[in-house]
Amino acid sequence: xxxxxIKRLKAARNNKGYVLSKNQIIFLKYLKENKRYKNVLPTxxxxxxxxxxxxxxxNSKHLYGVKEAIKKIxxxxxxxxxxxxxxxxxxxxxxxxxxPFNEIYIADxxxxxQQNHKKYLKSPxxxxxxxxxxxxxxxxxxxxxxxxxxxxxxLHHRTYERWGVERQADLSFLCKNCHMKLxxxxxxxxxxxxxxTTKAYRKNRIIYQSxxxxxxxxxxx
Numbered sequence: 001x002x003x004x005x006i007k008r009l010k011a012a013r014n015n016k017g018y019v020l021s022k023n024q025i026i027f028l029k030y031l032k033e034n035k036r037y038k039n040v041l042p043t044x045x046x047x048x049x050x051x052x053x054x055x056x057x058x059n060s061k062h063l064y065g066v067k068e069a070i071k072k073i074x075x076x077x078x079x080x081x082x083x084x085x086x087x088x089x090x091x092x093x094x095x096x097x098x099x100p101f102n103e104i105y106i107a108d109x110x111x112x113x114q115q116n117h118k119k120y121l122k123s124p125x126x127x128x129x130x131x132x133x134x135x136x137x138x139x140x141x142x143x144x145x146x147x148x149x150x151x152x153x154x155l156h157h158r159t160y161e162r163w164g165v166e167r168q169a170d171l172s173f174l175c176k177n178c179h180m181k182l183x184x185x186x187x188x189x190x191x192x193x194x195x196x197t198t199k200a201y202r203k204n205r206i207i208y209q210s211x212x213x214x215x216x217x218x219x220x221x
């Protein structure tokens with residue numbers, strides 16, 4: 001441990017900066033996850049980001065900026081920060097939340113497309129996407145516009161082009177009745193082709209009414 005500290009100090013003297021350890025980088029990443037980080041001045045935020053990316057403190061000015069960022073979040077955290085070293089008693093893991101629509105579902109090559117789809121609809125990834133859209137859009141069918149209990153709504157694929165890595169616009173909430181009518185009257189190919197001609201597809205918006213009016217009239221009117 002002493003040898004590592006000596007190497008870092010020598011590097012700093014040679015104007016190469018102070019090289020950060022793995023724990024020190026984790027510490028700084030943890031700071032960025034803190035709710036109070038938004039109150040840190042942009043200049044100091046930049047210095048924290050540089051520290052993480054370059055894995056080192058470049059000079060005394062840089063060190064001051066990082067300290068000020070820490071102080072803004074919690075002055076007690078400065079006790080963990082001892083220039084030019086960070087004294088961290090235990091590893092702090094940053095709390096990172098992966099957004100549902102950044103997740104990727106990988107199909108099982110041993111299964112058929114239908115089997116994979118059934119498995120996907122029971123997966124945690126799909127449930128997270130469904131819950132995210134329920135919180136965002138509510139429990140209204142996007143065709144008949146009536147409200148339903150969440151368990152009575154189906155999350156319908158408007159296109160399978162990005163299956164497993166869907167965009168929000170690729171999915172729509174439909175009541176079971178509207179969903180059944182849609183699939184009874186049109187093939188998946190026809191539904192996808194119609195979706196690709198809508199403004200919702202081009203502008204990446206969720207506007208189910210922009211579907212072809214003639215097509216919807218055949219089913220619901």
